[in-house]
Amino acid sequence: MGGSGSGISLKNTGNTTIPGLSITWTSDGVYSASGDSGFNSTSYANLMDGMLYSLFSHNITLSGLTPNTDLELYLYSQGDSASDGRRLGITANGISAITSPAVSSASTFTLNQNYLKMNVQSDSSGILSINYSASHDEANVNGFQLAAVPEPKEMSMAVAMALGVLAILRRNIRPSNPKNS
8 A cells, every 4th residue: 555645735935835836745654643642742742643653664745945045954753552563764855864763652752762853955946856755663753844044144244243243242242440449
């Protein structure tokens, strides 16, 4: 039994559909844990309840991104109550990572255990291809987020502005000097 899908509307944090962005995916199947995960009683239950699962290698492909854009990819992987020890391996446009063994009762996010954070880049056609597979037992993909990485120029400009503000504040707030009293 395999699964695939496409044409799902992708939304930004303001819950607005992002025009021109599309997704396709393949899997061995789609599963709903039906509240059978550590996140069941948390505000993240909807994110962590449903998943793509795979015993073999499959893909999630995003197209319509700005070409050659640096991105932060957050990929969530929890599974159900039988997921202890499972490990997810992913490669996103040449950058690879593997989760540590899953703990099915986890109810908070733990970096590299039930989510991965990776710096990736869309290709010259604006595509991000995420290959995922079971590193141990079964691969579970609950969801993902993408965030643009600020350009170094913007970051250095912000740091320079902050330093300028600190210099002005320091000049205007002078401690009293007991030697001049």
